[in-house]
Structure formats: structure tokens, C-alpha cells
Amino acid sequence: MSSHKIFTEKRKAIEYPARKCTTMAELRDEIDQLDRVIVELLSVRQGCMEQAAEIKQDRNLVRDEERVEDVVAKVLAHADKVGAHPELVEMLYRDMIEWCINYEMTVFDSARDGD
Numbered sequence: 001m002s003s004h005k006i007f008t009e010k011r012k013a014i015e016y017p018a019r020k021c022t023t024m025a026e027l028r029d030e031i032d033q034l035d036r037v038i039v040e041l042l043s044v045r046q047g048c049m050e051q052a053a054e055i056k057q058d059r060n061l062v063r064d065e066e067r068v069e070d071v072v073a074k075v076l077a078h079a080d081k082v083g084a085h086p087e088l089v090e091m092l093y094r095d096m097i098e099w100c101i102n103y104e105m106t107v108f109d110s111a112r113d114g115d
């Protein structure tokens, strides 16, 4: 995994709220830039799952329901603070965490294959 910093192609910082656009082409360019940053952040989060699979020494610890609820509660509190819709955030997070748990399980098993 290569180490890198996240940046946008056309500017250093992401504008918040999004730049006001007057055409769909401009707006889609804005959305495309945000998507690239989101995907990079997902990649960083995915890397954390690889570390978790290494740190955890018991397969039963891969799924930690208490931590799942803690993550969801924290992101919902943050969503409320910044004006993100709670339904969007909760749905995406629950789906993403489920994917992450399965991924972590796969990494956990493949790292210990044949043990």
C-alpha cells in the first residue's frame, strides 16, 4: 500500500459548502472532484481494516457490535453538527461497516491460512 496525502486536483482544500455552480457541467465537475476525495478516504479506511485484521488475535473479535453502534452514534452526532442528512449517513455507514467486517474477516483468514 503506497503512502500518500489526499488532495484535490484543482485546489488544495475542499470548499464547504460546495461552490455555487450555474451549469450542470460545472456542478458535475464539482461532484466528480468530491467523489475522488471520498474514494481516497474510503481507501484509507479500508487500510484500517487491514490493520485491524492484523491486530486482532481472535476471529470472534472481528465483528464487534458495540463498536459498530459507537461508530454509528458518533457519525450521526457529527452529521447533526455539519448538516448532513442522518438517513443518508446512517444507511451508508451501516452498509460500509458490514462490508468492512466481511473484508476484515477475509484478510484475517488469509493472513492465517494454514496456521
Ligand SMILES: C=C(O[C@@H]1C=C(C(=O)O)C=C[C@H]1O)C(=O)O
Pocket: 048, 049, 052, 062, 063, 064, 065, 067, 068, 071, 096, 097, 100, 101, 104
Ligand atoms: C475495525 C473494527 O472492526 C469492525 C469494523 C468496524 C468499522 O468499520 O468501523 C467497526 C467494528 C468492527 O466490527 C473495529 O473493531 O474497530
